[in-house]
Amino acid sequence: NYPAAGSTSGRIFAPYSVYKGKAALSINPILPTFTKLESGGIKVDRRGVMMLKFWPAIGERKYDWEKRQLFALSATEMGSIISMGPQDSCELFHDPSMLSSNAGQVRKSLAIKPHADGSGYFFNLNVVNNILKTSERFTVPVTTAEFAVMKAACSFALPHIMGWDRYTTHPPRRTEGSPSRVDTQLLDLEWDK
Amino acid sequence: NYPAAGSTSGRIFAPYSVYKGKAALSINPILPTFTKLESGGIKVDRRGVMMLKFWPAIGERKYDWEKRQLFALSATEMGSIISMGPQDSCELFHDPSMLSSNAGQVRKSLAIKPHADGSGYFFNLNVVNNILKTSERFTVPVTTAEFAVMKAACSFALPHIMGWDRYTTHPPRRTEGSPSRVDTQLLDLEWDK
Amino acid sequence: NYPAAGSTSGRIFAPYSVYKGKAALSINPILPTFTKLESGGIKVDRRGVMMLKFWPAIGERKYDWEKRQLFALSATEMGSIISMGPQDSCELFHDPSMLSSNAGQVRKSLAIKPHADGSGYFFNLNVVNNILKTSERFTVPVTTAEFAVMKAACSFALPHIMGWDRYTTHPPRRTEGSPSRVDTQLLDLEWDK
Amino acid sequence: NYPAAGSTSGRIFAPYSVYKGKAALSINPILPTFTKLESGGIKVDRRGVMMLKFWPAIGERKYDWEKRQLFALSATEMGSIISMGPQDSCELFHDPSMLSSNAGQVRKSLAIKPHADGSGYFFNLNVVNNILKTSERFTVPVTTAEFAVMKAACSFALPHIMGWDRYTTHPPRRTEGSPSRVDTQLLDLEWDK
Numbered sequence: 061n062y063p064a065a066g067s068t069s070g071r072i073f074a075p076y077s078v079y080k081g082k083a084a085l086s087i088n089p090i091l092p093t094f095t096k097l098e099s100g101g102i103k104v105d106r107r108g109v110m111m112l113k114f115w116p117a118i119g120e121r122k123y124d125w126e127k128r129q130l131f132a133l134s135a136t137e138m139g140s141i142i143s144m145g146p147q148d149s150c151e152l153f154h155d156p157s158m159l160s161s162n163a164g165q166v167r168k169s170l171a172i173k174p175h176a177d178g179s180g181y182f183f184n185l186n187v188v189n190n191i192l193k194t195s196e197r198f199t200v201p202v203t204t205a206e207f208a209v210m211k212a213a214c215s216f217a218l219p220h221i222m223g224w225d226r227y228t229t230h231p232p233r234r235t236e237g238s239p240s241r242v243d244t245q246l247l248d249l250e251w252d253k
Numbered sequence: 254n255y256p257a258a259g260s261t262s263g264r265i266f267a268p269y270s271v272y273k274g275k276a277a278l279s280i281n282p283i284l285p286t287f288t289k290l291e292s293g294g295i296k297v298d299r300r301g302v303m304m305l306k307f308w309p310a311i312g313e314r315k316y317d318w319e320k321r322q323l324f325a326l327s328a329t330e331m332g333s334i335i336s337m338g339p340q341d342s343c344e345l346f347h348d349p350s351m352l353s354s355n356a357g358q359v360r361k362s363l364a365i366k367p368h369a370d371g372s373g374y375f376f377n378l379n380v381v382n383n384i385l386k387t388s389e390r391f392t393v394p395v396t397t398a399e400f401a402v403m404k405a406a407c408s409f410a411l412p413h414i415m416g417w418d419r420y421t422t423h424p425p426r427r428t429e430g431s432p433s434r435v436d437t438q439l440l441d442l443e444w445d446k
Numbered sequence: 447n448y449p450a451a452g453s454t455s456g457r458i459f460a461p462y463s464v465y466k467g468k469a470a471l472s473i474n475p476i477l478p479t480f481t482k483l484e485s486g487g488i489k490v491d492r493r494g495v496m497m498l499k500f501w502p503a504i505g506e507r508k509y510d511w512e513k514r515q516l517f518a519l520s521a522t523e524m525g526s527i528i529s530m531g532p533q534d535s536c537e538l539f540h541d542p543s544m545l546s547s548n549a550g551q552v553r554k555s556l557a558i559k560p561h562a563d564g565s566g567y568f569f570n571l572n573v574v575n576n577i578l579k580t581s582e583r584f585t586v587p588v589t590t591a592e593f594a595v596m597k598a599a600c601s602f603a604l605p606h607i608m609g610w611d612r613y614t615t616h617p618p619r620r621t622e623g624s625p626s627r628v629d630t631q632l633l634d635l636e637w638d639k
Numbered sequence: 640n641y642p643a644a645g646s647t648s649g650r651i652f653a654p655y656s657v658y659k660g661k662a663a664l665s666i667n668p669i670l671p672t673f674t675k676l677e678s679g680g681i682k683v684d685r686r687g688v689m690m691l692k693f694w695p696a697i698g699e700r701k702y703d704w705e706k707r708q709l710f711a712l713s714a715t716e717m718g719s720i721i722s723m724g725p726q727d728s729c730e731l732f733h734d735p736s737m738l739s740s741n742a743g744q745v746r747k748s749l750a751i752k753p754h755a756d757g758s759g760y761f762f763n764l765n766v767v768n769n770i771l772k773t774s775e776r777f778t779v780p781v782t783t784a785e786f787a788v789m790k791a792a793c794s795f796a797l798p799h800i801m802g803w804d805r806y807t808t809h810p811p812r813r814t815e816g817s818p819s820r821v822d823t824q825l826l827d828l829e830w831d832k
Contacts, residue, residue, distance in 0.1 A: 070293055103651075135655065143786075217420070267612060405605070460801060462803075591722060594722035595801075599798060599801065
């Protein structure tokens with residue numbers, strides 16, 4: 061039905077977006093890719109992420125999509141957000157050039173801080189680009205209700221981003237043979253390195 | 254198997270309903286619709302909602318379905334309800350004619366307020382229609398158990414209402430080529446605006 | 447693949463069971479049945495339940511399955527259990543003959559009460575049958591870990607028991623026409639009684 | 640699409656792994672197997688588990704996969720972990736030779752203990768093998784964010800490990816006959832031992 065990787069067709073556009081006074085913020089999942097092994101199995105190749113996009117307001121209800129900045133949350137970073145209580149804050153740092161010769165040239169930091177009155181959080185993205193000599197800052201206030209949607213959406217997407225839906229949609233192995241020793245089988249698994 | 258949009262066939266009738274002394278209340282999800290893009294991708298067209306319906310009692314265990322009033326919760330409004338604690342209340346306002354010449358003529362407000370003894374919530378819907386010169390008010394007490402079902406049902410339905418199930422049922426992109434640099438790939442995504 | 451209702455084939459046997467000193471307890475979901483409407487839609491016919499089964503111990507690690515008693519939790523009763531905090535208790539009453547001439551002849555009550563030390567709950571089922579002149583009582587202590595499994599299993603099963611998975615596995619309605627007014631569409635839904 | 644049991648093909652490799660100073664830890668689900676009954680139904684044969692693997696660090700960012708030790712969590716043991724609060728700890732004991740002549744020769748214990756500052760947990764696995772005369776100990780500190788991923792992943796996998804996804808993916812039984820007595824049907828189920 062849908063074309064394979066490498067093509068732009070088949071893409072899904074269903075971000076959850078919030079538009080506020082100074083900037084907009086959207087989130088959408090990006091699933092992992094898989095490699096087929098010679099054994100016939102499959103292995104996660106590129107891990108999935110939850111993509112956050114920030115873009116600035118340039119007038120009343122007008123936003124400049126061309127100026128967007130991205131921040132890709134890993135599974136563990138999604139865990140940080142899912143486990144946040146109402147008074148908690150969280151700060152994450154990315155260097156998109158890490159492990160390359162440009163390491164340290166671009167620094168991104170995402171800070172999520174609770175409103176003083178407990179009515180939600182501020183999402184702040186700071187991007188310092190030493191190559192382009194730019195520094196950008198986005199601030200998006202997120203209400204408790206919007207944050208609840210983000211948490212629920214992250215909780216839903218997390219197993220898929222980890223590739224765990226593959227375990228569960230996999231056709232079951234049926235053993236049609238003799239009756240089995242239920243109690244010891246489970247323990248047997250631990251021997252089977 | 255199922256006919257496309259615009260037809261009444263294929264509809265599902267599985268609302269969660271509570272019948273109380275003065276009125277009944279039901280909830281059921283309405284999924285988003287999608288538009289196919291020229292690129293081959295798909296995009297959310299009309300967003301999904303959680304539909305609340307209230308209709309009045311007109312005798313013992315008799316209710317008048319013809320007098321029902323609707324209130325369609327958006328994803329963010331569902332977030333308000335999902336995040337409610339036992340002492341929290343919540344009030345939502347809709348104007349079904351917003352952005353039309355009848356703006357302000359019909360005002361709907363949904364208030365959810367905790368019982369004083371913590372045994373549940375009152376759901377109040379107020380509909381003032383200045384065109385028809387009518388004002389209707391529905392009050393449905395909802396127990397803690399019924400509210401737990403509504404919250405669980407909303408949590409289940411939310412990703413589907415957002416269209417996010419499309420991300421996850423999408424056939425995976427498999428890369429069958431060379432071994433990949435796992436650590437840097439994730440960071441690469443952030444460059445790929 | 448699987449035969450239709452009325453046949454015993456196609457049944458799934460995957461209960462979650464706990465075996466304790468005086469009795470055993472198992473839970474498993476029973477999905478709703480649906481009726482096809484003339485319009486082509488489908489409607490929940492018999493609602494789904496979470497079935498609890500209790501059967502007595504008759505010796506060391508021996509249990510008498512023939513003496514089992516059933517208690518079928520509705521969606522709302524599952525909500526009672528899902529929303530229980532560590533100190534909460536819950537009591538449910540069923541009359542399987544309700545609305546028949548034998549009303550009141552058989553009374554079942556399920557009580558779930560927290561252990562004094564917070565280490566779990568007691569599940570008590572009491573069945574008084576005035577027709578057979580019998581009275582049976584089952585007590586199964588359930589640990590916090592086992593109760594967490596039951597809650598998670600109930601949360602997973604609830605939307606399926608309500609028939610809501612039908613909404614979400616339904617093929618999407620695609621509108622391939624002209625661009626749509628996103629902001630007002632959602633509000634339009636509320637007019638569409 | 641995928642080959643049946645007994646073959647190594649079709650296996651999925653998508654563990655969630657954390658690499659720390661002294662050891663690494665990964666978790667991945669193993670689904671139950673099923674037996675087809677003569678009646679046409681299916682029954683869980685070998686129960687599913689959540690497999691934990693620990694393997695030691697042997698240098699900076701180098702780990703020895705050959706020295707890994709396994710610990711297979713049952714559904715109820717997953718319940719222990721899912722229900723842990725921030726100050727809770729949990730200890731689980733396995734004897735992989737239980738019920739065999741080697742009972743007691745190998746003892747495994749998994750302890751999960753909160754950090755003093757509330758910033759996560761220590762996962763300790765201790766394996767004493769009296770046959771090989773070995774004793775191994777693995778300690779992996781797990782942050783709150785990583786633990787949140789593990790909990791969410793366990794919550795997602797639990798119904799699948801229990802085999803309950805089979806109930807829900809089962810084609811529905813449709814009754815196309817006469818209108819049904821909705822109120823009493825549910826009660827009828829309790830008679831149907």
